[in-house]
Each structure stands twice: as C-alpha cells, then as structure tokens.
Amino acid sequence: MHVDVVKTGMLPSLGIVKVLHKSLREYPVPALVVDPVMVSTSGDVLAGPSILAGFRNELLPMADLVTPNIKEASVLLGGVQLESVSDMRSAAKLIHDMGPRNVLVKGGHLPDSLDAIDVFFDGESFHELHSSRIKTRNTHGTGCTLASCIAAELAKGSSMLSAVKDAKHFIETALAYSRDIIIGKGAQGPFDHHFRLKNGQSSCRLDRLNPNDLLLYAVTDSGMNRKWGRSIADAVKSSIEGGATIIQLREKDAETREFLEAAKACLEICRLHGVPLLINDRIDVALACDADGVHVGQSDMPAHVARSLLGPEKIIGVSCKTPEQAQQAWIDGADYIGSGGVYPTNTKENNRTIGLDGLRTVCLASKLPVVAIGGIGTSNVRAVMEIGVPNLKGVAVVSALFDRECVLTETRKLHAVIMEATSLVK
Numbered sequence: 001m002h003v004d005v006v007k008t009g010m011l012p013s014l015g016i017v018k019v020l021h022k023s024l025r026e027y028p029v030p031a032l033v034v035d036p037v038m039v040s041t042s043g044d045v046l047a048g049p050s051i052l053a054g055f056r057n058e059l060l061p062m063a064d065l066v067t068p069n070i071k072e073a074s075v076l077l078g079g080v081q082l083e084s085v086s087d088m089r090s091a092a093k094l095i096h097d098m099g100p101r102n103v104l105v106k107g108g109h110l111p112d113s114l115d116a117i118d119v120f121f122d123g124e125s126f127h128e129l130h131s132s133r134i135k136t137r138n139t140h141g142t143g144c145t146l147a148s149c150i151a152a153e154l155a156k157g158s159s160m161l162s163a164v165k166d167a168k169h170f171i172e173t174a175l176a177y178s179r180d181i182i183i184g185k186g187a188q189g190p191f192d193h194h195f196r197l198k199n200g201q202s203s204c205r206l207d208r209l210n211p212n213d214l215l216l217y218a219v220t221d222s223g224m225n226r227k228w229g230r231s232i233a234d235a236v237k238s239s240i241e242g243g244a245t246i247i248q249l250r251e252k253d254a255e256t257r258e259f260l261e262a263a264k265a266c267l268e269i270c271r272l273h274g275v276p277l278l279i280n281d282r283i284d285v286a287l288a289c290d291a292d293g294v295h296v297g298q299s300d301m302p303a304h305v306a307r308s309l310l311g312p313e314k315i316i317g318v319s320c321k322t323p324e325q326a327q328q329a330w331i332d333g334a335d336y337i338g339s340g341g342v343y344p345t346n347t348k349e350n351n352r353t354i355g356l357d358g359l360r361t362v363c364l365a366s367k368l369p370v371v372a373i374g375g376i377g378t379s380n381v382r383a384v385m386e387i388g389v390p391n392l393k394g395v396a397v398v399s400a401l402f403d404r405e406c407v408l409t410e411t412r413k414l415h416a417v418i419m420e421a422t423s424l425v426k
C-alpha cells in the first residue's frame, strides 16, 4: 500500500521509537510529521529521558515537520524557559539544527498573549501564525489534532506552510464551535471534530475567513504594475514572499479575458502559499476562476446578492465608511469590512477620507473583522494599528507596495512595521 504521509503521536518506549526509525528507513515515505508528545495540553509529562534521546537522535533528523508545544520545545532543548515569541523563534531555530526540515513551535501555553501564536521555521524564514485565543475548557487533544490535520493536508497535496495554516484554522474553528459543549468530567474536555458535518460546510462564519489573514492585505493595481514593467502574477508572488497575508486583484482597466487569465495565474501562486485570493468588483471573474471570494463596495453588487451568487463558502468583503453600512454588512452575510480612506489617497479618485476616528467608529459598530485602507504605508501604519479596537485586524495597501520598484522589499518593510506595532499593542 502506498503511504503519502506518516504522523507520529505518543511513543511510549525507546524500543518503539527505534522500531519506527528502522521501518521508516526501510520503507521511506514522502513526508513524516513528528508530534513529539511529551507534555500534554493539560500539562502531564508523557515521556521520560530515554524517549527524549530517541526523539533527538532517531526521529527528528528524519522528520519533515516537528510540532512541539512550548513545554516540549523546552524539554527538547534541555529545559530552557520559553516565555515570549522571540524565545519561540530561537527555540525553532535550535530544534531545526537537530535535523527536521521544518519546525512549528506552538505557543498555546504562552502566558500574557491575547492570540494563540505559533512560530513556523523552514530553515530560512520565520512565520508567526496568529489565531484567536478561544476561551474554552474543551482543549483536550488539540496538539494531536493539529498534527493529524497537517498530515492530512500534506497528503492532499498542500505545501508545508499551507498545510500548517489550514490545520491551525481548523483547530481555531473547531474550538470556537465547541467552546460551550460539555462532555465528560474534569478540568478539560474534548472538542468536537465533526462541526463541519453537523453544521453544514461553512455556516460557521469563522470558517471562511481567518480574521488574522487580514493583517497585510495587498491590493493590486494593473496601472502601477505596468508602469514598473511587471506582470500581476509577479507582483502577487513578490508581495506574498514579502509577507502579504491576503491578496485582492483590483484591475479596473483590464479586459475581462486578460483579467481572468491573470486571476488564474495568481490563484495558483496563492494556493501554493496558502494565501486567500479575492477579486475586486467582478463576481463573474471570481466564479470563473474559483477565487476565494470578492470585495464589493457600496455601489457594486450588494453583498447579500453576491452571497447568493457565490454560495456559503466564499469570502465576501464590503467597503464601509459609516456605522450604518457596517451593520448592514453583517446582516448581508459579509465576512469582513474594508474601511477608509483612513488617509487621503491618489489611488482612488474622489475618495472621502474618514480618518482614524471614522475608522474607529466603523469598527465599534460591527462584530466583523475590519481592515483599514487608504493612504497607508510604513510612515503611518503604526498609528492605524494602535487605534485600540480588537476587531481592527490589519491594513489594505495598494501604492505603498505596488507603486514601487521592488514589491518584495516594500512588503517586507511594511510587514516588519506591522508586526512591531501589533506586538506593542499586545
């Protein structure tokens, strides 16, 4: 039987680690995910020192991914304390030196953190993966499920980072769905893995869009990319490599056929990196290329009509300048709000500027996650991210990324400032 992925869980003796190691050498598999189950979510120590040596010497050097929580990372590194995201990064690097191709240090136990932050390291780049911290007692088995879900996504053909992001999103959604269920006794309960079967594929709003994906929202502009002599697909690829977390194709002057071809090429790049791709205004193009969703404004197709055309699984964003529009967006079944112009912009003609106060008012009027837009760049992004409302999840940017010679450099710069600003907010 052909095996695509092997995922290991709790390994109760050194002998078993050795048998596994020998079998995997004899029958190599395309991908090995090692969940070094040594300390459970509940804090119980599940493996002794001999097994630890087995992990370090036999399994980690063969692994494509190892997924320690911070307590396990600490044990693997001889007991160093991990108390911050920066410690998690150092730990990921040191564990990577033990041989695995990729490392995911899970920060679910990190004290004083509003989000659940995991650090992914592939030997070259670090990715901080944020998800909402769901307040629930039902966290039993989250680590095992995460690793299993990653393995399943890899077997379906995803890239490593994309598999990790999808799995993290699955956990977040499952925890949110089952936060109030009561099964069994004791301090912790299990969560419900079958929420999708019970609830319809995507009737849970969280499931379509991970709000943290709004952090750095790159919105393309064909005029700008043409001016700098690059294709839309090259621009999208560079922005993702620089840290963009979601992409919108806003190609106001493109012919339909040309737009569709560009959208297909961009979708391939986005899928490879696990980054959602939305289409501005054009529901027909989104449907034709099976994009992840659309962004519509107040004079475009109404969001509830877009929802009925696109179905329950697609992401819909709506532009809102007022609290009334924000409330309507929620009623219409939108997944997020784009709110601006926060600052004056040359990218969109006759655009009314609402300022930081207008942005705050829109955020406070809605339960939906909000992304700020309009005139945002490295010089003012900090002020935007620091307005102090929890549902402001990021910034959408056109010219600061694409009306520049090097999209990769500009995206990296902006990403770095945003990360700094968000860590200060926390």
Ligand SMILES: Cc1ncc(COP(=O)(O)OP(=O)(O)O)c(N)n1
Pocket (backbone or CB within 6 Å): 217, 219, 248, 250, 280, 281, 295, 296, 297, 298, 299, 300, 317, 318, 319, 337, 338, 339, 348, 371, 373, 396
């Ligand atoms: C994320 C985001 N927010 C707002 C807009 C503006 O949309 P709209 O008001 O429809 O204007 P156009 O972009 O279509 O000119 C957006 N595109 N993205």
Ligand SMILES: Cc1nc(C(=O)O)sc1CCOP(=O)(O)O
Pocket (backbone or CB within 6 Å): 319, 338, 339, 340, 341, 342, 344, 345, 346, 347, 348, 351, 373, 374, 375, 376, 396, 397, 398, 399, 400
């Ligand atoms: C597309 C768009 N929508 C806006 C709104 O206020 O809804 S402002 C805007 C343009 C944003 O471009 P830049 O980052 O270059 O200022």
Ligand SMILES: [Mg+2]
Pocket (backbone or CB within 6 Å): 280, 281, 295, 296, 297, 300
């Ligand atoms: Mg529009």
